[in-house]
Structures are given as C-alpha cells and as structure tokens.
Amino acid sequence: MTQRMTGFIGRRGLGAAGASLALAASTSPTRAQARTELRIGSQVEPTSIDPHFANVDTNNAMALHFFTPLVIRSETLQPQPGLATSWRMVDETTWEFKLREGVRFHDGSELTAEDVAFSIRRAPAVPGSPASLSVYLRQITGIEVVDRHTIRLRTAEIFPLMPIFMGTFVILSRRAAEGVTTEEFNAGRGMVGTGPYRFTGWQRGERLTMERFADYWGPAPEMERVTFRFIPNPAARLSALLAGDVDMIDFVPITSMDAVARRNDLRLSRGVTNRLIYLHVEHERADAPFVTDRAGRPFAGRGPLQDARVRRALSMAIDRRAIAARIMEGASEPTSQIMPAGAIGHVPDLPVAPYDPVGARRLLAEAGYADGFAITMQVPRNRYVNDVRAMEAIAQMLTRIGLEVRLETVPVQTFFDRASRREFSLFMIGFGVVTGEPSSFMSLVMQTFDAQARVGAGNRGRYSNTEFDRLLVQALRTPDDAAREELLRQATRIAMADQAIIPLHHQVHLWAMRSDLDHVARTDEYTLAQDVRRRG
Structure with a gap:
C-alpha cells in the first residue's frame, strides 16, 4: 500500500482496541487450564523455525524455547552460564568453554562438544539466509574438540567479546540436524534441542505449539503446554485477551495501556x-x-x-x-x-x-x-x-x-x-x-x-x-x-x-496478561513462555 502524504497526523483517540476495553468482558480459563497451559497472542510470526536461518529477533526468541546457547543472557542482557558452565582465555587467541555435563536433547541423546562444533560451523552458513549469524561467528578461525565436554575456539586476533557473542545463537543436535534444510526444519524435522520446551507443531499464519520437556537441565518452566497464536492486528490481539482466548499478549497498543492498567483482571508489564x-x-x-x-x-x-x-x-x-x-x-x-x-x-x-x-x-x-x-x-x-x-x-x-x-x-x-x-x-x-x-x-x-x-x-x-x-x-x-x-x-x-x-x-515494550500471571520484562523484548509464572 502506497500513500502520498499531505498533512500532519495528530494525536488520535483510543481507536478500536482501546474503545473495546469498556465493552469487552474477560473470560477466565478453567482452573486446570490456568495451571497447565499458557496461550500467548503474538504480533509477529517467525519467518522460520530453523534457529540458524535468520538473525531476526522473532526467530531468535522462538528458538530459545527449544534450544539453548552456550551462554545465556539475563533479562538485562548480562551473560550467564548456559550449556557452558565456565569459560576462560587460554591465551590471547584461544577461548575454552567447559560444557555442562548430563544435558539431554529432546530425543534423549547427550550433549557433547561435537554438537557445539557442528552448530558453530552451521550457524553462519545456512543457504539463503536474509540476515546471517556470521556477524557473531566470523572471528572464529579454528574449532578444537578437546574432550566430550570441552571445546576451544581460536581467533586470528584477540577477541574479548567471545562469551557475549556465544549467547547470540543456539546449539543443535548434530545427530538430528546434520543435513537438514531450512524447509525441513520448518516442517518439524531437526527440532531437537536442549531447551525447556519440545516442539509439537506449527500451523503457519495461525499458531505454534510446544510442551514442557521433562528432562530439561535448568529450572522447569511452570506451564506444561504453550500455544503462540499469531495475531498481527493490535485490536484483534487485545480483543483476544479480553475475550479470554489468550492469556497474554505482546506489543500492547499504546493507546490502550492506561485503560488496561485500570482493569482489575489484567496487568501490564513494561520496560525500556x-x-x-x-x-x-x-x-x-x-x-x-x-x-x-x-x-x-x-x-x-x-x-x-x-x-x-x-x-x-x-x-x-x-x-x-x-x-x-x-x-x-x-x-x-x-x-x-x-x-x-x-x-x-x-x-x-x-x-x-x-x-x-x-x-x-x-x-x-x-x-x-x-x-x-x-x-x-x-x-x-x-x-x-x-x-x-x-x-x-x-x-x-x-x-x-x-x-x-x-x-x-x-x-x-x-x-x-x-x-x-x-x-x-x-x-x-x-x-x-x-x-x-x-x-x-x-x-x-x-x-x-x-x-x-x-x-x-x-x-x-x-x-x-x-x-x-x-x-x-x-x-x-x-x-x-x-x-x-x-x-x-x-x-x-x-x-x-x-x-x-x-x-x-x-x-x-508493553505486555498485558491475566492478573494472576507474572512476567519478566526483558531488555531485548523477547516474549518467552519460561519467563511467565503464576502469582502468589
């Protein structure tokens, strides 16, 4: 759609989404659903669920449900141990990462340094990527698997940001993902990670579903089942929350944030x-x-x-x-x-x-x-x-x-x-x-x-x-x-x-949710199901 501009756009009223707040009633889910299921109304759908296909925030955020990086970023983007428990500079051009032992992929196989080496080689080289992850990996000139739980990364010159950059992409199972194309990933093949949730399905343009992984190495997420519904229209997304069709939404229309905040059955989460x-x-x-x-x-x-x-x-x-x-x-x-x-x-x-x-x-x-x-x-x-x-x-x-x-x-x-x-x-x-x-x-x-x-x-x-x-x-x-x-x-x-x-x-960024839910607002704007907890 192309339009020619002829006059300044002034402040508007609440619009359809905001106006509906006074009329719509929230429908609460059953007690069983509230304890086991989370339904998120999301504005943007990932372009692919191949976690290495594109360095796009929506794709990267979705990947963190199923996969884990070596280094995890906190809600304020501070590096923390992920699949790697520690790291050190062996010399000016060599970084060593020690892997967490006993980590299992969703198919039951154990994470090893070979999986890490495979992922580091694959991430910057996915064919047809519109935004390659190579920006985070091009400094690596050599990969050495020292043992099952130790890997060393070599660079041509000193690279102090290596641990931070190791938090920007996720680790795949070599056994499950080697030779798998992006198209096959999008059909569900290769979706075998070490993340808190297992992939169960993706209906493009509609929803993506997952279930809690019982053998996850980290703190278990509270919600057993999660559905992301893709609702690009802001008014429709807010209406879905008000009707009880979803429990939480991202990208709350800013014209509606005050009205949402005044409701007893809803609450806002926000952050710069x-x-x-x-x-x-x-x-x-x-x-x-x-x-x-x-x-x-x-x-x-x-x-x-x-x-x-x-x-x-x-x-x-x-x-x-x-x-x-x-x-x-x-x-x-x-x-x-x-x-x-x-x-x-x-x-x-x-x-x-x-x-x-x-x-x-x-x-x-x-x-x-x-x-x-x-x-x-x-x-x-x-x-x-x-x-x-x-x-x-x-x-x-x-x-x-x-x-x-x-x-x-x-x-x-x-x-x-x-x-x-x-x-x-x-x-x-x-x-x-x-x-x-x-x-x-x-x-x-x-x-x-x-x-x-x-x-x-x-x-x-x-x-x-x-x-x-x-x-x-x-x-x-x-x-x-x-x-x-x-x-x-x-x-x-x-x-x-x-x-x-x-x-x-x-x-x-603004999120809205049922009043009985708590949410961690992240600086990177990621909407992660594992960040949602029941209050009280």
Missing part, C-alpha cells in the same frame, strides 16, 4: 528496551530506488542521499520529541545514537538532534536541492510499536522541508527480503542490540560491506568510513572494558556525524 528504531539510508547508488527529481527523473551521477548535508537535513526535519509524545504516547525514548542511556557505548554528550526545519531547508539548498526531490519511503506494517503511524508523521515532516514524499507499507513477510535485496532507499527498521553493547550492530549495519570477510551483511545502504572501521576493529581487539567502550563511543560519534543511519527512538 535496547531496540533502536531508525531510518536506513542509501549511501552508494546515485540511481537509488524510489528517489527522483520532482519530474520523476532519476538522478545521474550523485544523488541526494549520497550527500551528508541532505542526510543531516532529513534528521533535522524530524521532531522526535513530538513523535514520542503524540504518536508513541510516552512509549519511546527519543535518540540520536545507537545505545540508550545507561548502556555500554552510550555517548553522554551526544544529544537528541534538535528539530530544525528551517536549518534543514538551508542544508538542502546548500547541497543543490532547494526545490527538494521525490522519494518513496517504506515501513513494515505491525512489526514495531506504532510503526506506520510514526512513519506517517515523519513523512509529513519531510514534506515541510520541500520533499515530495510517498509512503509504502510492506507486509512483514516480505519486508526483510526486499530490504536485503536493496529494493529500498529510505526505510524504517529496528534492531535489538542483544549483546548489550554496540559493536554487533556496528559490524552488521555500518561496517564497510565485505562479502568475503563477512562484515556489513546488514549494511544495506553501503555506508563506508575507513576511520569508523578502524575504531570498530580496534575496539573488538581491546581487552580492557573501559578502553573498548571509549573506542566504541568514538566510532559512534563518527557514524552519527555522517548520518550513517538516522536514529529515531528506543522502544518501550
């Missing part, structure tokens, strides 16, 4: 997240898709998005604080950098870009675009909180500095594939910085693209700055935490001055 919502910008192609002069002619030579002044003008034209207050209704933190305040790599003296449409017009004129240009921007529908509404507002703001803007809403099912094929030039996207520090995002999204070196796989705009690359590589080789953070801050300053991307805000 590490998910950065930003505009991805084309840097390389003069004939960038969807960018023309006002007469519809493509640009020859150098196009507008290749000029840093134009990119800076776009950023200055966006009133982030108005979006936070009027569109996001307080469920976002405006930003002009990668990491939120308090996180590793946040730059304290890098403020939110001021809203300055007059200055933006001046920069456009300096760059030779006093009359503006035409552009179509893309946004995934119902992937992020109020994504379309926020992008509508941004489009209107850009019209105020002289651009002719159209907006295309793209179904989530096709958005990421199209973005990976570089079919867009200016589009909204989000990234959950699951490592809790910015190097992974920088390596994936902003480091100079190099297919052979497997860097910049998500750098769809082909941004490139040699000094940024140098600082990032140096940071990844620096063992001292404080020194590494300062290098990452320097790299952040360079990328933000270049407008490598145009940051918008960090998302605040």
Whole structure:
C-alpha cells in the first residue's frame, strides 16, 4: 500500500482496541487450564523455525524455547552460564568453554562438544539466509574438540567479546540436524534441542505449539503446554485477551495501556528496551530506488542521499520529541545514537538532534536541492510499536522541508527480503542490540560491506568510513572494558556525524496478561513462555 502524504497526523483517540476495553468482558480459563497451559497472542510470526536461518529477533526468541546457547543472557542482557558452565582465555587467541555435563536433547541423546562444533560451523552458513549469524561467528578461525565436554575456539586476533557473542545463537543436535534444510526444519524435522520446551507443531499464519520437556537441565518452566497464536492486528490481539482466548499478549497498543492498567483482571508489564528504531539510508547508488527529481527523473551521477548535508537535513526535519509524545504516547525514548542511556557505548554528550526545519531547508539548498526531490519511503506494517503511524508523521515532516514524499507499507513477510535485496532507499527498521553493547550492530549495519570477510551483511545502504572501521576493529581487539567502550563511543560519534543511519527512538515494550500471571520484562523484548509464572 502506497500513500502520498499531505498533512500532519495528530494525536488520535483510543481507536478500536482501546474503545473495546469498556465493552469487552474477560473470560477466565478453567482452573486446570490456568495451571497447565499458557496461550500467548503474538504480533509477529517467525519467518522460520530453523534457529540458524535468520538473525531476526522473532526467530531468535522462538528458538530459545527449544534450544539453548552456550551462554545465556539475563533479562538485562548480562551473560550467564548456559550449556557452558565456565569459560576462560587460554591465551590471547584461544577461548575454552567447559560444557555442562548430563544435558539431554529432546530425543534423549547427550550433549557433547561435537554438537557445539557442528552448530558453530552451521550457524553462519545456512543457504539463503536474509540476515546471517556470521556477524557473531566470523572471528572464529579454528574449532578444537578437546574432550566430550570441552571445546576451544581460536581467533586470528584477540577477541574479548567471545562469551557475549556465544549467547547470540543456539546449539543443535548434530545427530538430528546434520543435513537438514531450512524447509525441513520448518516442517518439524531437526527440532531437537536442549531447551525447556519440545516442539509439537506449527500451523503457519495461525499458531505454534510446544510442551514442557521433562528432562530439561535448568529450572522447569511452570506451564506444561504453550500455544503462540499469531495475531498481527493490535485490536484483534487485545480483543483476544479480553475475550479470554489468550492469556497474554505482546506489543500492547499504546493507546490502550492506561485503560488496561485500570482493569482489575489484567496487568501490564513494561520496560525500556535496547531496540533502536531508525531510518536506513542509501549511501552508494546515485540511481537509488524510489528517489527522483520532482519530474520523476532519476538522478545521474550523485544523488541526494549520497550527500551528508541532505542526510543531516532529513534528521533535522524530524521532531522526535513530538513523535514520542503524540504518536508513541510516552512509549519511546527519543535518540540520536545507537545505545540508550545507561548502556555500554552510550555517548553522554551526544544529544537528541534538535528539530530544525528551517536549518534543514538551508542544508538542502546548500547541497543543490532547494526545490527538494521525490522519494518513496517504506515501513513494515505491525512489526514495531506504532510503526506506520510514526512513519506517517515523519513523512509529513519531510514534506515541510520541500520533499515530495510517498509512503509504502510492506507486509512483514516480505519486508526483510526486499530490504536485503536493496529494493529500498529510505526505510524504517529496528534492531535489538542483544549483546548489550554496540559493536554487533556496528559490524552488521555500518561496517564497510565485505562479502568475503563477512562484515556489513546488514549494511544495506553501503555506508563506508575507513576511520569508523578502524575504531570498530580496534575496539573488538581491546581487552580492557573501559578502553573498548571509549573506542566504541568514538566510532559512534563518527557514524552519527555522517548520518550513517538516522536514529529515531528506543522502544518501550508493553505486555498485558491475566492478573494472576507474572512476567519478566526483558531488555531485548523477547516474549518467552519460561519467563511467565503464576502469582502468589
């Protein structure tokens, strides 16, 4: 769906979802169901249940029900023992991981270092991946199975972040998964892990089911059976909770959060997240898709998005604080950098870009675009909180500095594939910085693209700055935490001055559930059934 923008989108009322709160009645499940079953209404369906197919948050979160990484990330993204009980640097280029003994896969076989070695080799090499896990694994140059429960990973140079990166992908059973394609995974074959739940079925577009694994090595989850129902429409998802068809939902419509909080039979769980919502910008192609002069002619030579002044003008034209207050209704933190305040790599003296449409017009004129240009921007529908509404507002703001803007809403099912094929030039996207520090995002999204070196796989705009690359590589080789953070801050300053991307805000995530349930709000926004407990 493409629409031309002609006027600012102001604050709306509660809408269908919010209005229904006053009318709908919650239907409680039976006592037996409440004790044994959890039904989650989820906004986004995984694109695949092959846990190595795509480095996409929805896929990664679903995988953690069935599989386990070597290192587990807490709700605040702190590394904790998972399948590995300990790790150490043997020397500057060798990490050793000791595996937990007695861990069983869902088929009864025992976890060994061979399974870990197999998984490390498979994860970055899945054919057809739209977002490879290689960003977390490319530093590994050698794998040594020392014994059944010890594995060593070698790198060409010192790599202090190895334990953190080992929490970004899961371990598969070599016996069950070797030779299994992504298509076969999606049909259920190979879904043999060490996680708290066993896979029982996936009806695409409808639901995914699982049951508790009796021999799970960790604390047993309370719920015996879990069903994820995929309900992309926010109003329908909330209505399902109110009707008692589901027990919990994610991505609560922010226009409804106050009304939900006032109900005695429901409760909210919320938290500021590490998910950065930003505009991805084309840097390389003069004939960038969807960018023309006002007469519809493509640009020859150098196009507008290749000029840093134009990119800076776009950023200055966006009133982030108005979006936070009027569109996001307080469920976002405006930003002009990668990491939120308090996180590793946040730059304290890098403020939110001021809203300055007059200055933006001046920069456009300096760059030779006093009359503006035409552009179509893309946004995934119902992937992020109020994504379309926020992008509508941004489009209107850009019209105020002289651009002719159209907006295309793209179904989530096709958005990421199209973005990976570089079919867009200016589009909204989000990234959950699951490592809790910015190097992974920088390596994936902003480091100079190099297919052979497997860097910049998500750098769809082909941004490139040699000094940024140098600082990032140096940071990844620096063992001292404080020194590494300062290098990452320097790299952040360079990328933000270049407008490598145009940051918008960090998302605040909202869950709603029956009042007799408790939930752990995670910084990475993952909705995990094992994080849900009965109250009291």
